[in-house]
Amino acid sequence: SxxxxxxxxxxxxxxxxxxxxxxxxxxxxxxGGKFLEITPDRGELARRNIDMGTFQTVVQSALGGMRLAQSVEGRERYDIILRYDRPFREDAGDLEGILVPTPTGAHIPLGDLAAITYAEGPPMIRxxxxxxxxxxxxxxxxxxxxxxxxxxxxxxxxxxxxxxxxxxxFSGQYEQLAEANARLAIAIPAAAALIFLLLMLHFGRLDRTLIIMASLPFGLIGGIWAVWLAGYNLSVAVAVGFIALGGIAAETAVIMLLYIDGEVRKAQPRTHADLFAAISRGAAMRVRPKLMTVFTLLVGLAPIFLTEGLGSDVMRRIALPMLGGMASTLILTLIVIPAIYYIRTGFQLSAGAETISDDAHPDLTEAKGDLT
Structure with missing residues (x-):
């Protein structure tokens, strides 16, 4: 109820x-709403031989009005409605004096045929x-x-x-947030899977792809700090900003990896010192382009935080993770990627050196076996 x-x-x-x-x-x-109720006395209506339809027609025409005809003026249409004048229907006492006709031609006051009272009810039913x-x-x-x-x-x-x-x-904005989170639960893993697939198609090697994917969290740290410092809560706009930041971080990491790979292939290092020098040269070639990329994004996104207007709050929440993530992406590109590459390639270099050493002294290996 x-x-x-x-x-x-x-x-x-x-x-x-x-x-x-x-x-x-x-x-x-x-x-809390106030309503005027007109409750017919069916016994009195039957005694007076008044039909219920007649009773309702009188009440309708007296209070609500009855449409008699329509006036046409050019393309305009106006209904012609007949009802009691306002002084005759101002309050419940006036309504009691409304006359209801009987089949015999007599007119009975409405107050004798119905109970007219005020009652509480809902102002609106939803x-x-x-x-x-x-x-x-x-x-x-x-x-x-x-x-x-x-x-x-x-x-x-x-x-x-x-x-x-x-x-x-719970409805309203929370319901919209729940629907958006359900969509993001599909969109974010799909975006990560798409990045992984494109990297695999580009490099054709699992180790290079895993280097990029393992380094992405370092690129997102700056965006997380920026959102926390600004006092923003996680929302759809913030999530979109992080997805864009992940794409930028992956792109710059791929370019850095390509430059390092090129220098390593050119140098063909045989020791860890040679490997370190080759990686350093490849990373140094990306310093100026990376700084230009960061500066361009800062200049492009900064005006969003200086403007006010419709949609500015949403745009700030999209741009802030990208803006804050540029600092950590810079560190990711210039430090983390070369370090991970050095560790991975260093292991391969050490394993290759041990294999070459074993092949170079087969007699010594056999002697060790005999002694054992």
Whole structure:
């Protein structure tokens, strides 16, 4: 019933008002409207031999009005409605004097045929999925929506008793956030898988692809710090910014790896010192292009934080992870990628040296076997 829905809404309002981060909570008043009820006395209508249709027609024409005809003026149409003048229907006492005709030609006052009273009712009836609903409007501040709704759901479940057939659902922006998170749960792994696939198609080697993929978290650290320092919560816009940052980090890491690979192939190092020198030369060739890339992105994204207007908040949350991630991406490209490459290739170089050493002294190897 509407009364029970209003009780539950008021209880929820009292519970969520006590939660940290609640700026305001207001339960929509389901009841509280004033209505004029005209209840016919069927016994009196039967005694007077008045048909219910006649009774309803009189009430309709006197209060709501009855459409008699339509006036046409060019392309405009105006309904011609007949009803009692306002002084004759101003209050309940005036309505009691409305005359209802009988088959015999007599006219009976409406007050003798019906009870005219004021009653409380809902100012508006809302429903969703063919079920009556009541709304509690909540504004939050200083908290992310996800954790707030989780705590609110637990608090409502513990403090509000729901009769059979009643349920509480969180809607509004939280519902949109849940739908977006469900889509991101597919989009983010798909983006990572696509990056992995493209790297494999480009390099054709698993070790090079794993070097790039393992270094991506270092590129995202700057974006995480920037979002935390700005006080932004994780949202769809922030997630889009991180996806873009991941693409930039992967792109710069690939270019760095190509330059290092080229120098290593040209030098053909046989010792760790030669390998270190070749990697250093390849990394040094990327210093100026990387600084130009970072500077270009900073100059391009900075104006977003200086403008105000429609959509500026969303654009800032997209640009901030990219802006903050440039610093960590710079470190990733110039330090982390060369270091990982050196460790990986150094192991291969050491393994190759041991194999060559064993092949160069077969007699010594056989002697060791005999002694054993």
């Amino acid at each position: 509407l009364a029970e829905i209003e009780r539950i809404a008021r209880d929820i309002e009292a519970v969520v008002s006590q939660l940290p981060g609640t700026r305001s909570a207001f339960a929509d008043r389901v009841l 429903s969703e999925n063919a079920r009556l609903t009541g709304w509690v409007f909540v504004d939050i501040a200083g908290r992310d929506m996800g954790s707030y709704v989780t705590e609110a759901r637990e608090a409502v479940a513990a403090a509000v008793e729901l009769p059979a057939g009643y349920a509480v659902t």
